[in-house]
Amino acid sequence: MPAKNSLKTLMVSSAVVSLGGLASGMASADYSDDVVRIGVLTDMSGIYTDLSGEAAVEAVRMAVEDFGGEVNGVPIEVIYGDHRNRADTGASRAREWYDSEGVDMINDLSNSGVALAVAAVADEQQRHAISNSASNIGLTNDYCSPYVTHYTYDAYSLAHGTGKSIVEDGGDTWFFLTVDFAFGIGLEEQVSNVVREAGGQVVGAARHPLDTTDFSSYALQAQASGAEIIGIASTGADAINAINALAEFGVTPDQRPAALLLWYDDIVSLGLETAQGLLLTNAFYWDANEETREFSQRFHERTGRMPNMAQAGNYSSTMHYLNAVEAAGTDDADAVSEQMRQIEINDFFASGGYIRPNGRMVHDQYLWEVKSPDESEYDYDFLRLVKTIPGEEAFQPLEASTCHLLDND
Missing domain, CATH: 3.40.50.2300 (Response regulator)
Structure with missing residues (x-):
């Protein structure tokens, strides 16, 4: 597995660091490490690179930026890593992120074997994982947990x-x-x-x-x-x-x-x-309506390509997670999970979408x-x-x- 210092880290908003005083201290009191940290675990070097990869990371970055780079006065940080299409590598990286890197939520998870392995770690560690690029329905069956969401599509x-x-x-x-x-x-x-x-x-x-x-x-x-x-x-x-x-x-x-x-x-x-x-x-086509076109044109300006459904789902699910963190007033996984299942999803990706108790996000x-x-x-x-x-x-x-x-x- 690559050394920890090989991970590339993006601080989406450094401006919030300048927020000081009592108000900032109160805002971050319920946030672990005084940061909300999102990890994008994807295929950066293999067969699914074009379907997820750097474009998946960029979709998450876009969501964080559009959210404002902070939640309740606490900065949002995005890191990413390559699972190499190996379930053991994906599980090991997820465990390291949750244990040592303070990651609150892992997104993308291309490759079903990787997604199932990470889902098991997420349940054990009581941290969130969202799959947008895997299809196996075990994520909402035998591998379900309060912390695992299957968002974009499935088999x-x-x-x-x-x-x-x-x-x-x-x-x-x-x-x-x-x-x-x-x-x-x-x-x-x-x-x-x-x-x-x-x-x-x-x-x-x-x-x-x-x-x-x-x-x-x-x-x-x-x-x-x-x-x-x-x-x-x-x-x-x-x-x-x-x-x-x-x-x-x-x-x-x-x-x-x-x-x-x-x-x-x-x-x-x-x-x-x-x-x-x-x-x-x-689940998504860039040219479906005005909302999908507006997002897709912005995505194209950053990546040189139109988004696929998983990349659009990475953006939407990250935004939904952050909305839940904001509503909960904390990054505590149980509190956030409750809010994720209460808040309806209405954006360019889904209209009237919602998350079932087993973690399945339901949408057209x-x-x-x-x-x-x-x-x-x-x-x-x-x-x-x-x-x-x-x-x-x-x-x-x-x-x-x-x-x-x-x-x-």
């Missing part, structure tokens, strides 16, 4: 968005290309359940390692399966490589790929010529179709809205959750 919402829509459109037989760790396996399981419940059939699956570059053999297995739909239960570079391989080596005219977690960034990488017609479920999801090159009228004009999925339908019913915080008897 259930993807399965009941993209998967269900394709089955309803006649895609009855499925074969999966699945990345072989918690994220891919969980996504395959969720979509398989949707397919079977709708009367469809899963004819097989091929598991591939994370960060696979050669998908030719997997594409040929998919072709040989005869399935109508090739479900790609991976994301990022793996999903891009799989889609390109299916186009080059694989699918017959009677088969079509279904990217179960396709990011805005993936469409940029694939290009509209290759990605056109693909359906995807996403959207089914999009990738436009053809001819349909795209201006820069970054990539998606067409197919339908809105109400939050209560998009996410696992609370009564189905296995979270120990619930009384489901």
